[in-house]
Amino acid sequence: MAQYNYTQADFKSDQEVRWCPGCGDHAILSAVQRALPQVADLTDTPHHLFTFVSGIGCSSRFIYYMRTFGFHSVHGRANAVATGVKTANPALNVWVTTGDGDSLAIGGNHFIHAIRRNVDLNVILFNNEIYGLTKGQYSPTSKLGKITKTSPYGTVEKPFNPGELVIGAKGTFFARSIDMEMPTTQECLVAAARHKGMSVVEVMQNCVIFNDKTHADFAADKATRAERTITLRHGEKMLFGPDRKKGLVFEDMKLKVVTVGKEGYTLDDILTHDAHTKDTTLHVQLAAMKYPEYPVAVGVIREVEEPTVYDREVARQVEEVKAKSPIRCVDDLLRSGETWKVE
Template structure:
């Protein structure tokens, strides 16, 4: 396997980054550009094999800031187009930059069916719980009761939880990070790239103009995040808190937050994270956790290998058909069956 010695600068384009000052997208862009040199070495992918596809939205400017091949597609169709790119060019490392409005509203069917098919794509889902590019309408992840330009009296719709949606659609990889946690985002993206099959990394992102501090109840600063989020890593205990003194246990078919050393609970009682468990029950519970009842789960929540990878299955099928077919060229096709000559 080659060592390419790329740096983040190798993946930065010469375009001026034109997101609002303070937008969380800047931090996500930095995390991706830091991750790709490591991804290149870990997956033996040279620079010219990286391709980014986006839909429509603030996040979809992403491709212009990456020094890679890119395709700026239409609203909601990024996952469909990326499926075609990967299936036609299986040696490419294909990434999708998309938002909660782009992939969960108009693009909802493309999103869940790409997950169901387990296409070998790496999806970065920017979730700021608002439509930013079109100036502040509520999105499929906006909180119930949220007042926006299209819900002046508050939304009456329950929001999607992207993690539950991904796992419910038979997803094999789901991770979550926060825009400010650049190193954690990078860690999740490297793990996503190594995964065979579709990966979805949700990045909880702040829109300073139209939905400022939407994640602030648990992500405002490092001290808040330590107490109100839990970073999961495979094989490690599910502990959190400033002193790492809190943990998750499983009692009466439910998750429960406990303080280690109190009420008889010890570290041995705390769950150990198994991201590779095929059963979805616990992963679904972890993805669904919400503050204040639970800490919000970050890190790689689910990472399950599945031999049924769509683009690989298509490639095998094509080779099998070609091997059995008596026709191997267009000329042979034209001369097969009944033919005649016009004079």
């Protein structure tokens, strides 16, 4: 394992961070900058191979605050551009910073097909359930009935759940965190970077201007988060609550919240999290859990191994064509047809 001895400062650019004071993006940026030195060592990635790609939105300013290579693409196209970047240069460690509007609305097709192809990308999905940069329109994750500038009488659409969408698109890695829970975010990011294939880390992020406290029912403070969220780790019991006495069991083909020591339930009855099973049954249900019926699941929910066929096969095809082609460089191409010299 490499030892580059990078620090958080090595990944900070000299640009002024221009997000609203109190915006959850600040915490996500700090978590990424703190995680990357560890990622560099664990994945043997020198600094010059880190590349960030963004679309359009508040989250997409992210690339300017990272001292790495970056590509600010257009609305909804970050995952398509990142696919091209990774396929053209597989050695790069490619990250995508995108929002719920950017990747789940106009960029929805690019998002699900990048997942289906299992391209080796690391996607950080900022979910504030609103369009922030364009000043407060409802997004694909806005709660049913949400009153916004484009839904003055309340939305009439059921929102997307990013986790269900990722797993339904044959995703091999899905994790979730909350902007204020930086250690959990870092843990998820490191796990995502080590995963071979497309990883999606949803961060429940607060927009203080246009959708303040949208996650407050389960993320308001540490006490609330302890009672209303459950942090999942592979191989550990699914326990939560301030005293970790509550847990999840699986009965009648669905999850159920129980209390250890009550109604006959013991610690042995509590489910042990298996993030590596290819069966999606429990992963989908865990990703779909909502307060107040259930705690909201954070941590790595799904992490399964599947071949990154798309990257490999495109590389193979390129090499086959190159081996047969008389054109090996741009100069060969320019001289391949009828040419003449102007005196």
